[in-house]
Amino acid sequence: MELQPGREAVVRVAVATLWTSPEAVRPVDRPALTARADILAWVSGMNTDQQVGDCVLSQLLLGERVLVSELRPDGWARVVAVEQPAAKLDPRGYPGWLPAEQLTAVDPTATGTAPPLVVDTTVTGLHAAPGGPVVVPGVVVGTRLVPAGPACDDWRPVHVPGQATPLWLLDDHLAATPPATPSAEEALAVAQRLLDVIYIWGGLSAHGIDCSGLVHLAWRRLGVLLPRDADDQAAATTPLTLGAERPGDLYFFARPGRKIHHIGIVTAPPGDGGERRMLHACYRRRRVIEEPLPADRTATLVGAHRV
Incomplete structure (x- = not known):
């Protein structure tokens, strides 16, 4: 089946990148644009300035649904990522562009009754057979896969978009459908x-x-669909009185008169002197860190929320 505007498709690569426009991509982005989307090579090829280029909007995981809105002759597709709420941009989901060859059409006649499994290891690969060659590398935590049968010798077969036959991964890299009400501590x-x-x-x-x-991503792994951007995440969660937060709650940050620009996950109850700690992907340090809130962060802390 071919991709068609107005119809849904699914991501067929481990991680697809959603771009502001086809014209915005840079030479360093080439590994992320191929039919296999080598995200590890893309990340390792960037310097610290390129890591924060605003040509990237978001990313989509293997099997994630999109609504195709336009197909260009040069191989680009404009899509709406329907599993990433972004109310201020599009009520249907997060809009952007990606290479059409990273998608596959949804077969409207295909049905499945087995509940999906979710990848529960940080990074894994999908193999042609148990212990065989890797067909889809770089599959990440939070990816949902449809089982294709029972486990066999510690390996599990799964249906994979764009693959004619099931692929295999280690059974202990998967978890069952998350509980209906996961906790903040689990996230x-x-x-x-x-x-x-x-x-x-x-x-x-x-x-x-x-x-x-x-x-x-932390909440997606547990089956909870939060918006993609920090300001939308604030609108979708419940405000708390500062001091009532507990591990797993969220801190939001904004400068005076500006919208929320940063979010972190509470890692400890506030100290007696008001000290606070959080886990966050830090723009300044260019990595995910856990730390006490420095003074400049505390000065822009505008609230704590609970999912």
Whole structure:
């Protein structure tokens, strides 16, 4: 089946990058634009300035749904990422561009009854057979996969978009459908596994991530769909009285008269002297860190919220 405007498609690569426009991509971005989308090579090829280029909007994981709105003759598709709420941009989801060959059409006649499994290891690969060659490398935590049968010798077959036959991964790299009401502490535990991951503006994977991407991905792993951007995440969560926050809650930051620009995950109750700690993807340090709030962060702290 071919991609068609007005119809849904799904991501067929481990991690696809959503761009502001085809014209905005840079020479350094080439590894992320191929049919295999080598995100690890893309991240490792960038310098610290290129890591925060504003040509990147977000990223999409293998199997994630999009609505195709335009197909260009040069191979680019304009899409809406329907699993990444972005109310201020489009009520349907996050809009942007990606290479059409990183998508595959949805078969409207295909049905499945098995509940999806979710990748629960930081990074894994999908193999042609148990212990066989890797067909799709770089699959990240939070990716949802449809089982294609029972586990066999510690390996599990899964259906993969764009693949004619099931692929395999280690069964202990997967988890069952998350609980209906996951806790904030569970989300924090997911995020803590991404400590030291490189900061990438618009990143949403264990290869590179930004501050709101870290929060979105941690909760996505647990089956909770939060908006993609920090200001929308604030609008979608419940404000707390400062001092009532607990591990797994969220801190939001804004400069006077400006919209929210940063988010972190609370890692400890406030100290008696008002000391606070958080885990966040830090623009300044260019990686995910856990730290006490320095004075300049405290000065821009505008609230604590709970999911």
